[in-house]
Amino acid sequence: MKVVVCMKQIPDPATPYRLEEGTNWLIRPEEQILDDTDRYGVEMGLQLAQDGDGTVTLVSMGPAGNGQGIRQALAMGADKAILVVDDSLRGSEALTTARVLSAAIQREDFDLVIAGTESTDGYSGVVPQMIAELLGVPALTYATRVETGEGSVKIHRQTLAGYDVVSSDLPALVTVTAGVVEPRYPTFKGIMDAKKKPIEQVTLADLGVERGPEQTVASIVDAAERVSGQKLEDDGEAHLAIVSLLEQRKVI
Amino acid sequence: MASIWVLVEQDGDKPTTLGLELLAKARELGEVTALLLGPGSDQVFATLGEHGATSVIHLDTGDRLPSAPVAAVLAERVASDSPDLVLFGQAYNDRDIAGRLAARLGVGLLSNAIDVRLGDDGVETDHEILGGTRIATARTSQAPFIVLVRPKSFVAGSVGGDAPAVEKLDLPDVGSAEARVEGSHIEEREGPQLGEASIVVSGGRGLGSPEAYQLVEDLGKQLKAATGATRAIVDAGWVPYSKQVGQTGKTVKPDVYIACGISGAMQHLVGMKDSKTIIAINKDADAPIFSIADLGVVGDVHKVLPKLIETLQAR
Numbered sequence: 001m002k003v004v005v006c007m008k009q010i011p012d013p014a015t016p017y018r019l020e021e022g023t024n025w026l027i028r029p030e031e032q033i034l035d036d037t038d039r040y041g042v043e044m045g046l047q048l049a050q051d052g053d054g055t056v057t058l059v060s061m062g063p064a065g066n067g068q069g070i071r072q073a074l075a076m077g078a079d080k081a082i083l084v085v086d087d088s089l090r091g092s093e094a095l096t097t098a099r100v101l102s103a104a105i106q107r108e109d110f111d112l113v114i115a116g117t118e119s120t121d122g123y124s125g126v127v128p129q130m131i132a133e134l135l136g137v138p139a140l141t142y143a144t145r146v147e148t149g150e151g152s153v154k155i156h157r158q159t160l161a162g163y164d165v166v167s168s169d170l171p172a173l174v175t176v177t178a179g180v181v182e183p184r185y186p187t188f189k190g191i192m193d194a195k196k197k198p199i200e201q202v203t204l205a206d207l208g209v210e211r212g213p214e215q216t217v218a219s220i221v222d223a224a225e226r227v228s229g230q231k232l233e234d235d236g237e238a239h240l241a242i243v244s245l246l247e248q249r250k251v252i
Numbered sequence: 253m254a255s256i257w258v259l260v261e262q263d264g265d266k267p268t269t270l271g272l273e274l275l276a277k278a279r280e281l282g283e284v285t286a287l288l289l290g291p292g293s294d295q296v297f298a299t300l301g302e303h304g305a306t307s308v309i310h311l312d313t314g315d316r317l318p319s320a321p322v323a324a325v326l327a328e329r330v331a332s333d334s335p336d337l338v339l340f341g342q343a344y345n346d347r348d349i350a351g352r353l354a355a356r357l358g359v360g361l362l363s364n365a366i367d368v369r370l371g372d373d374g375v376e377t378d379h380e381i382l383g384g385t386r387i388a389t390a391r392t393s394q395a396p397f398i399v400l401v402r403p404k405s406f407v408a409g410s411v412g413g414d415a416p417a418v419e420k421l422d423l424p425d426v427g428s429a430e431a432r433v434e435g436s437h438i439e440e441r442e443g444p445q446l447g448e449a450s451i452v453v454s455g456g457r458g459l460g461s462p463e464a465y466q467l468v469e470d471l472g473k474q475l476k477a478a479t480g481a482t483r484a485i486v487d488a489g490w491v492p493y494s495k496q497v498g499q500t501g502k503t504v505k506p507d508v509y510i511a512c513g514i515s516g517a518m519q520h521l522v523g524m525k526d527s528k529t530i531i532a533i534n535k536d537a538d539a540p541i542f543s544i545a546d547l548g549v550v551g552d553v554h555k556v557l558p559k560l561i562e563t564l565q566a567r
Binding site: 024093098117125130132134136137138141142144154156157158159160161162163164166167171178212213215217218220221222226229231232234236241242245246 | 317342344348356360361363385386390392428432433437483492518528533537542544548
């Protein structure tokens with residue numbers, strides 16, 4: 001099985017995000033990490049590609065930085081990476097991102113494309129579906145379980161009430177939820193091997209892709225701030241303060 | 253008058269609350285056509301009319317996965333009918349259809365909006381960013397406009413409209429993009445649902461172990477509350493994804509939200525900061541959750557929760 005996994009390098013969510021003055025674009029530091037939600041996609045890809053001559057190719061877009069996030073995914077076991085880097089892609093909206101990624105994916109021979117359901121830093125939540133449309137394949141989305149058969153794929157698709165069993169022929173695109181598989185931690189050997197694995201950098205011109213329509217951030221204002229109330233140390237009786245507040249609010 | 257199309261999904265014998273919220277906004281903006289996704293019924297059509305839809309485009313996908321065929325047929329209709337705005341919710345099928353539709357039409361879309369305005373030269377949307385601390389206003393001027401709105405951004409309400417005209421569309425063959433729904437499984441759900449409950453009790457990593465989530469369940473049971481979780485413990489596999497509250501999970505606005513062992517990452521705050529009353533219990537006195545809590549208890553959830561549960565039980 002030839003698997004392509006879409007992944008993203010993002011600023012560490014544990015650090016406060018900052019916006020560039022003027023454009024209001026997210027400032028991307030030199031050091032970015034693999035988006036945590038993508039670890040599930042990489043792991044899923046590695047498991048499905050285990051059979052015979054399977055391969056896992058990473059596809060990503062954005063400033064390369066020091067490449068740490070991509071090396072993280074390579075260290076888990078992916079074979080190679082294609083990174084689309086182009087200054088003119090700064091501030092891209094979802095459709096441009098999808099066009100770029102689908103053009104990069106089309107350079108590969110693939111049976112299955114795997115992506116997370118949304119990135120942690122941008123979370124538009126529609127890029128994988130757009131990629132599927134551009135590739136002309138089904139998007140089996142929000143998978144909590146993925147199985148492949150001879151030329152087919154079947155998933156458990158998360159719904160509000162539980163899940164649906166959804167299937168299609170390959171090639172197809174699947175988006176995976178966190179928890180679909182347990183991502184492995186890179187081994188020392190994996191980390192060393194990752195340093196030698198190829199990261200191919202391509203530009204917008206290489207792919208022949210046009211940017212999508214312009215969207216601008218017109219303004220940014222502070223949200224109405226919520227004022228905090230009482231704060232108390234638990235002295236063994238703090239639960240009574242909670243009970244008293246619940247009574248005041250008439251919910252008990 | 254502007255023409256507004258709204259995707260509304262059917263849940264059992266009624267439209268989803270999210271769909272009705274979108275209708276409430278849409279009727280402020282213009283004349284409303286509901287795009288009903290589901291088997292349809294006279295009762296459902298009537299409800300759409302009561303909430304302001306004057307016409308209905310009925311999309312019944314049966315056992316086909318909706319996104320590809322619905323996007324294909326809507327792309328044709330959007331091109332021929334030129335609605336001023338197509339509204340979707342930030343929900344599973346909505347995202348799938350809107351994404352494919354935008355790609356097919358070659359237009360952008362605006363996602364995660366909390367408000368939308370139509371102007372003479374385009375559409376403006378508001379978005380919460382940086383954990384809800386700031387509001388960004390985005391603008392686009394290339395029609396058709398496709399906007400996805402977060403749940404609970406608007407308040408659903410009937411305005412007593414007449415039964416709408418219903419047109420059922422034939423869904424096209426989508427060839428290699430076809431997928432089938434082989435079956436639906438309803439997970440056994442006890443008690444109130446996250447999106448609708450008036451009290452929500454949630455747990456985070458401060459619980460220390462998956463077993464300790466039982467404390468959240470027990471407190472939830474005492475209060476007839478829905479139970480939620482942070483992304484951290486969902487990712488860790490302690491509880492299912494359906495319980496996740498936050499940016500990538502559910503948005504809740506209950507009367508009372510009780511955060512147990514939750515530090516208050518941006519990702520989580522976005523999904524619950526609009527709760528009427530917030531109670532937080534956390535060991536770390538500097539945890540960000542305390543900055544939005546009406547009552548903050550600096551303490552160990554393993555000590556506070558058992559006492560709280562016991563006190564409530566004794567009442």
